[in-house]
Amino acid sequence: MLSRTSRIALACSTALLSAALGTATANAAAPQPADNCVVNVENGKSQCFTTFRQAIAATTHGRITDAPLSAKDLDQALVERLRGSVNTRGAQDVQLGIIYEHSNYGGTSVTYSAGSGCQSGNGRDYTTDISGGMNNATSSLTTVSCWLELWDSPGTGGTHQEYQQSTSYVGDALNDRASSIAFL
Secondary structure, eight states: OOOHHHHHHHHHHHHHHHHHHHHHHHHHHSOOOOOEEEEETTTOOEEEESSHHHHHHHHTTTSOOOOOSSGGGOOHHHHHHHHGGGGOOSSOOEEEEEEEEEGGGEEEEEEEEESSOOOTTSSOSEEEEOOTTOTTOOOEEEESSSOEEEEEETTTEEEEEEESSOBSOOOTTTTTTOOEEEEO
């Protein structure tokens, strides 16, 4: 027979163990942050996903389902496949470019799309303000079917820089300062 003190100690130990297991279960079931977004610049619709693979599958309407889980692992072969959507007609969106929260293509990513690609050398085909937590938080970018131009003010105003190729660091002038983007 257990003494009263032993029973209290056993009850406390059981309660602590149950609480710890409940916390571990709750942490394991906690939803992952949706850090990979897609934005259609024509209609402003955006949707976010927990993996880059899910975001690319959504923006390509299931045409590409084997993208890496993280945007940081995007390779040139996938960029070429994304560019291939420029020539695909129908319900497909064309991927214009991708911006990243951190240098070297890390952190949160936003993939921009539209119904058609850019007409290079024909001025700004699309412009939009950067939103969804990425305003003043862009550090690198990937060009897909358009050149990208970052601006430090909304409405494509203020200091700006044009990028004709993927860039692992946008430079000191626009790092964590971009508020709008144009697609050329």
